[in-house]
Amino acid sequence: xxxxxxxxxxxxxxxxxxxxxxxxxxxxxxxxxxxxxxxxxxxxxxxxxxxxxxxxxxxxxxxxxxxxxxxxxxxxxxxxxxxxxxxxxxxxxxxxxxxxxxxxxxxxxxxxxxxxxxxxxxxxxxxxxxxxxxxxx
Numbered sequence: 001x002x003x004x005x006x007x008x009x010x011x012x013x014x015x016x017x018x019x020x021x022x023x024x025x026x027x028x029x030x031x032x033x034x035x036x037x038x039x040x041x042x043x044x045x046x047x048x049x050x051x052x053x054x055x056x057x058x059x060x061x062x063x064x065x066x067x068x069x070x071x072x073x074x075x076x077x078x079x080x081x082x083x084x085x086x087x088x089x090x091x092x093x094x095x096x097x098x099x100x101x102x103x104x105x106x107x108x109x110x111x112x113x114x115x116x117x118x119x120x121x122x123x124x125x126x127x128x129x130x131x132x133x134x135x136x137x
Contacts, residue, residue: 001027001048004040008032008052011039018050037065045071059086067091072112074101 005020018030027048035042035054042052042065056062063086066075075092076099077083087095093112094101 001046001050004044004046005030005032005050007040008035011036013039013041013052016053037068043069045073062086063089076100 002020002022002024005018009015009020013032013034013036016031016033018028018032022028027050029049029051031051031053032041033053033055035052037043039052041050042054046052054062054065056065059082067090072090072092074094074096075087075090076096077087077090078098079086083097087097091112096102
């Protein structure tokens with residue numbers, strides 16, 4: 001993740017909170033703005049307390065850019081009445097509207113594209129990762 005943050009700074013991103021030189025494994029909440037499509041923060045999955053902000057002129061640009069990735073674990077849409085329309089267009093396994101992803105208790109954890117195969121976090125999901133075996137004597 002540090003390489004992603006350092007790459008973003010080198011390519012012109014601005015840090016509103018945090019920095020790019022943490023002593024791993026601890027990273028403080030970090031907010032980066034000025035994200036561009038050539039930055040590793042946009043091209044790779046980022047796991048940690050990092051928010052990367054990109055600016056758009058039209059909502060269709062934002063939707064295209066969000067979906068223009070081989071990854072699709074989760075997406076979050078913040079907005080008013082039109083947020084659901086945008087959320088329905090996200091190519092992600094989990095989409096939150098004005099909240100994080102995950103759904104109500106017991107909802108499966110779902111990935112899409114290269115961000116996961118199948119789902120887990122529920123009885124049906126756990127079965128996908130188990131090998132059923134019948135042994136007779």
